[in-house]
Amino acid sequence: MATTEYQVTGMTCGHCEMAIRSEVGQIAGISDIQVSAADGHLTVQTDGDAPADDAAVLSAVDEAGYEARRLS
Template sequence: MSTTEYEVTGMTCGHCEMSVREEVEQIAGIENIDVSATTGKLVLTSATDLDDAQVFAAVKEAGYSAVRV
């Protein structure tokens, strides 16, 4: 298992969290998604190492931007 944390800019509410979750859960290999508008964090647990570019693209599709922390 691998855990990766990202900081997401622009999330303000539960709807924001849901939008990010819906896009990110389409990435293959993700076991668990923890997203919080309050902290601005996205924590992903996966069976293998994630491709940051895929995560960034999914977050962008949801309307936000992310950086790995």
């Protein structure tokens, strides 16, 4: 498993977390998603050793209506 962290701006509530989780959850190879509006973090884990596809994650967050940047 590989873990990748992102900073997300614009999240304020549980609905925001759910919207991001729903969009990112559609990406193949993602096995776990943790979203926190309180600290503005998104953490994704992949099935294999390769990290998440940044372009796909950033696009999914954008589709949910937020902006993100990779932290790790």
